[in-house]
Amino acid sequence: MSKSTLNRNFQNLSDAEFETRSLHIIACMTDNPLFTDLQARLPEIKTAQEKYSIDLASSRGLGRQPVAEKNKSRVALTSLLSSLALLVMAQTEDKAELLTSGFILRKQPEWRQITAPGNLTLSAGINSGEIVSTVSRPKGADSFLHQISDTAGAEEKVWISTASTSNKHVFANLQPGKQYAVRIGAVGSKGQLAFSTIATIFAQ
Numbered sequence: 001m002s003k004s005t006l007n008r009n010f011q012n013l014s015d016a017e018f019e020t021r022s023l024h025i026i027a028c029m030t031d032n033p034l035f036t037d038l039q040a041r042l043p044e045i046k047t048a049q050e051k052y053s054i055d056l057a058s059s060r061g062l063g064r065q066p067v068a069e070k071n072k073s074r075v076a077l078t079s080l081l082s083s084l085a086l087l088v089m090a091q092t093e094d095k096a097e098l099l100t101s102g103f104i105l106r107k108q109p110e111w112r113q114i115t116a117p118g119n120l121t122l123s124a125g126i127n128s129g130e131i132v133s134t135v136s137r138p139k140g141a142d143s144f145l146h147q148i149s150d151t152a153g154a155e156e157k158v159w160i161s162t163a164s165t166s167n168k169h170v171f172a173n174l175q176p177g178k179q180y181a182v183r184i185g186a187v188g189s190k191g192q193l194a195f196s197t198i199a200t201i202f203a204q
Helices: 014-029 031-061 064-089 095-099
Strands: 003-006 105-108 121-124 132-135 143-148 158-163 168-171 179-188 192-193 201-202
Touching: 003 064, 003 143, 014 031, 014 064, 031 064, 031 105, 064 143, 064 158, 143 168, 158 168, 158 192
Parallel strands: none
Antiparallel strands: 003 105, 121 132, 132 168, 143 158, 143 179, 179 192, 179 201
């Protein structure tokens, strides 16, 4: 059975098309009631998008340096949008809700489950208020969603997510003496998502 996920690949878009797509995504995500937890990430994306638009306009003179700067800005914006798409998919699998994000859906001709990451270990970081998490990288893992919750004892936890290509992450600015719950999701190249078990630790 095919499954739709968000398309995080913008390589087939021209510079102008990418500009239009990025503006559309930002407009759809801004004040989107389905993704209130992701609103804090939008200012950084908006800043990157504005820089890309400025660099795109400057590059039309075809000078080597302006073109290089435009390409650099596109890579930076692409990375931010790709991470945002992962976070959107972590919050919902509903097709209608995914469409409200402004991203394009990508249908998968074949859906292959990804194995949940194992061997989750937590340790205190170098600095106070830091927790270091690591998991094994399952076969087919393209990136990871690092999630932490300060409601470790609650049955329904509120997770704060960070997308990364690394299977190791440092959670910072935590409250010393407070217990935190951590889980790591492995994300496949087709958007598959599988979470590790939940582990808890007190921040030092």
